[in-house]
Amino acid sequence: MRKALIVAFALIAVAVTASAQVSEGDQHWNARAEGHQGGRAKPAQIDAAIAGYQKAVMQEPNNLEAHWKLLRAVRFKGAYVASTTDEKKRIYAIGKNEGQTAIAVINRALAAKGVKADAPEKQVADAARTIPGAGEVFFWDSVNWGEWALAYGKMAAVRQGAADRIRREATIAMLVDPKMDGGGPQRVLGRLHDQTPRVPFITGWASSKEAVRFLRESYKIDPTNKITRVFLADALVSNDSKNGPEAIRILREVINSPNDPNYEVESAQAQEDAKVLLREWGG
Numbered sequence: 001m002r003k004a005l006i007v008a009f010a011l012i013a014v015a016v017t018a019s020a021q022v023s024e025g026d027q028h029w030n031a032r033a034e035g036h037q038g039g040r041a042k043p044a045q046i047d048a049a050i051a052g053y054q055k056a057v058m059q060e061p062n063n064l065e066a067h068w069k070l071l072r073a074v075r076f077k078g079a080y081v082a083s084t085t086d087e088k089k090r091i092y093a094i095g096k097n098e099g100q101t102a103i104a105v106i107n108r109a110l111a112a113k114g115v116k117a118d119a120p121e122k123q124v125a126d127a128a129r130t131i132p133g134a135g136e137v138f139f140w141d142s143v144n145w146g147e148w149a150l151a152y153g154k155m156a157a158v159r160q161g162a163a164d165r166i167r168r169e170a171t172i173a174m175l176v177d178p179k180m181d182g183g184g185p186q187r188v189l190g191r192l193h194d195q196t197p198r199v200p201f202i203t204g205w206a207s208s209k210e211a212v213r214f215l216r217e218s219y220k221i222d223p224t225n226k227i228t229r230v231f232l233a234d235a236l237v238s239n240d241s242k243n244g245p246e247a248i249r250i251l252r253e254v255i256n257s258p259n260d261p262n263y264e265v266e267s268a269q270a271q272e273d274a275k276v277l278l279r280e281w282g283g
Contacts, residue, residue: 018060025052025069032076032265039269041080049073057101062109064133067102071095071140078147080265088151095144102137109134121168125175135176142169142188154197163196163203182222187231190214194235208239226254226263226270234277244281251278 028049035042050073056066078091106128107117115127128134145166149157157163166188174185181187194211196203215232222228233250236243251274259267 018056018063018066021052021056021059022063022066022069025049025056025066025073028052029069029073036080036265036268039080039265039272040083041076041265043077043081046073046077046081050077057098061101062105064102064105064131064137067098067105068133068136068140070098071102071137071144074098075140075144075147076265078144078151080269085151088147092144092148092151096148099137099141099144103141106131106134106137121171122175125172128172129176135173135180138169138176139173139180139184139188142166142173142185145169146188146192150195154195158197158199158203163192163206166192167205178217179221182225183218183220183228186214186218186221187225187228190218190235191231194231194238208235211235212239224260226257226259226267226274229254230270230273230277233274237281248278248281251275 026049028045031045032041032049034045050070053066053070053073056063057070060066074091074095078088078095082088082091103117109131110117110119110124110127113127113130115123117124125135128138142165145157145162149162149166170185170188170192173180174189178185190211190213192211193206193214194208196206198204198206212232212235215228215235218225218228219232229250233247233254236247236250254274255271255278259271
């Protein structure tokens with residue numbers, strides 16, 4: 001009995017320490033826009049956030065909250081701090097490794113529930129819904145893989161099966177909670193359909209119509225998200241050039257509307273992306 005109590009207290013102490021590290025990471029995450037210039041962030045705060053989440057994972061390897069927040073922070077650094085393709089590749093390689101570790105934790109939890117890792121998406125999602133943080137891990141891992149694909153090249157990503165992995169994980173996340181991150185899973189799926197090269201027998205499922213459908217779903221969930229709106233405008237034109245006027249209106253709204261202070265860097269970069277598309281379209 002005494003040994004059991006000692007073990008229990010030790011586990012509680014580890015959990016408390018990990019929770020403190022997650023809270024520390026959150027503080028730095030919330031300050032990630034500090035000193036930013038438009039869509040470019042300074043590294044100090046996001047590096048501190050990553051360090052905090054990494055410490056939490058080391059303290060408590062099965063803590064999925066620490067895992068998904070680490071994946072989110074790595075993605076932010078790659079997207080909004082890194083300035084060269086080589087930098088992005090190094091950061092997203094870290095994201096891939098961290099994602100594999102997190103998915104392995106989920107797979108063990110699924111196995112304990114009698115669900116195989118390669119089971120149908122709905123079956124995995126139904127089980128993952130009962131595992132706190134699992135849906136978020138699937139979502140942010142799909143985001144990191146998408147960023148990795150852009151850094152290494154779309155065809156290279158297709159050859160490595162990245163598109164199918166992104167599609168599966170984002171679908172599972174959507175089935176777990178379609179409102180996650182303001183319609184984030186649908187945003188990922190829409191962008192995936194829009195950007196994935198159509199390769200017969202490999203990515204023949206990619207569809208510009210599906211891209212628009214998913215992005216409209218995401219937009220309905222959170223019409224203020226500027227990343228979603230830029231992606232939707234881009235997909236609308238890719239699907240049918242007749243959609244140009246609607247796409248241009250959406251982009252102008254992105255540029256002229258105020259930014260959410262909670263997503264200052266992300267919104268500012270979306271505004272820059274909108275300006276680039278408008279210049280390309282002559283709008």
